[in-house]
Amino acid sequence: MPGMSPEVIDVVVPAHTEGASIGSTLRDFHRTVAVDGGISIRFVVCEDGSTDDTVEVLKKVSEEIPLKLISDPVRKGYSRAVIDEMRATDSEWVAFIDSDGQCDPSDFARLVGLRSGADLIIGWRNPRSDTWVRKVMSGAFGVVYRRLFNVFNVRVRDPSFPNLLVHRPALQKIFAGNIGILKQGFWWEFLARAHAAGLRIVETACPSPTARKWRNPSVPTKSNTSDRGRASCRTSPAQTRTRLIRGYL
Numbered sequence: 001m002p003g004m005s006p007e008v009i010d011v012v013v014p015a016h017t018e019g020a021s022i023g024s025t026l027r028d029f030h031r032t033v034a035v036d037g038g039i040s041i042r043f044v045v046c047e048d049g050s051t052d053d054t055v056e057v058l059k060k061v062s063e064e065i066p067l068k069l070i071s072d073p074v075r076k077g078y079s080r081a082v083i084d085e086m087r088a089t090d091s092e093w094v095a096f097i098d099s100d101g102q103c104d105p106s107d108f109a110r111l112v113g114l115r116s117g118a119d120l121i122i123g124w125r126n127p128r129s130d131t132w133v134r135k136v137m138s139g140a141f142g143v144v145y146r147r148l149f150n151v152f153n154v155r156v157r158d159p160s161f162p163n164l165l166v167h168r169p170a171l172q173k174i175f176a177g178n179i180g181i182l183k184q185g186f187w188w189e190f191l192a193r194a195h196a197a198g199l200r201i202v203e204t205a206c207p208s209p210t211a212r213k214w215r216n217p218s219v220p221t222k223s224n225t226s227d228r229g230r231a232s233c234r235t236s237p238a239q240t241r242t243r244l245i246r247g248y249l
Contacts, residue, residue: 008040008066009112009165010089012096014081015045019052022099023061029097030065032105039112041095042066046085049075079186083179086171095165103163107206111165119170119199122191123163123206162187163206173197 011029015022026043033039043065047055049072058069070088072081086094093115097103103123111121166174174193194201 008042008091009093009095010044010068010091011041012082012085012089012094013043013045013099014048014078014085015050015054015058015099016048016075016078016081017050017052017054018099019050019054019057021101022054023057025099025101026061026067027065029105029108033108034065037109039109042068042091044068044085044089045070046081046088047071048077048081049073082186083175087175089168092168093165094168094171096162098162102161104206107163110204111163114202114204115165115167117200118202119167120194121165121202121204123161124203125161125206161206170194170197170199173199 013026018025022045026045030041030043034041045058045067047058047069055069055071058067058071061067062069068088070084076084082096086096093112095108095111107123111123114121174190174197176197177193179189179193
C-alpha cells in the first residue's frame with residue numbers, strides 16, 4: 001500500500017472537545033500497544049470542530065508519537081468525521097477506537113491475533129451494563145435499522161461498540177456505496193454493509209467498559225473518578241465466534 005509499511009496499523013480516533021483527556025488517552029494507548037506490545041500503530045485523528053484546546057493538544061502529541069491529524073473548524077458530526085478518517089488511512093489493516101476510554105488498549109493485541117481468515121474483527125462488551133432506558137431506545141432503533149437496510153437476519157452481539165479491526169479490501173467494500181445514511185448509529189450501518197458485502201466476521205468478548213476505565217486516572221469522567229485497572233480481553237474459544245453474520249440481535 002502506498003505511504004506505509006504493511007506492518008503498521010492505522011488506528012482511527014474521532015475527537016470533539018477532548019482537550020482535557022485526548023493526550024493521555026493516545027499516549028497511554030500507544031505505550032500499551034506499541035511500546036510494551038510491539039505492535040506498530042499510527043493514530044489517524046479527525047478533530048471535529050472542537051471548542052477547546054483539542055487541536056493544540058493533538059499537535060503536541062504528534063511530535064511524540066505517530067499521528068496524522070485531520071482538523072476542521074466546522075463540526076461535521078460523528079458519522080462524517082469517522083468516514084473522512086477511514087478514507088484518510090492507508091494501512092493494510094485499519095483499527096477504530098473511541099476517544100472516551102471505552103476501548104482498553106490491552107484488548108488490541110487480541111483483535112490483531114484474530115486476523116487470520118477474517119475480514120472484520122469486532123469486540124463486544126461482556127457483561128453489558130445498559131440501563132432500561134438505553135435498552136428500550138436500542139430496541140426501537142433496531143426496528144428502524146432493520147427496515148431501513150432490509151437486514152432482518154444480521155446478528156451481532158454489540159453493534160454500537162466501536163472496538164474493531166478491518167482489512168482494507170473489506171473496508172473498501174463497505175465504503176463502496178453511499179455510506180453515512182444514518183446520522184446516528186453509524187456502526188449499525190457499518191455492520192449492515194459488512195453483512196451485505198458477505199464479509200467474514202469475528203466477534204470476541206471484552207470486559208464491559210463501564211466496569212473499568214483505562215485512561216489516566218487523573219482525568220475525571222462523568223461516571224468514574226477512580227482507577228479501576230486495565231482488564232484485558234480474556235475469552236475462551238467458545239466466546240470467540242468466527243462466521244459470516246447471519247442473524248440480528
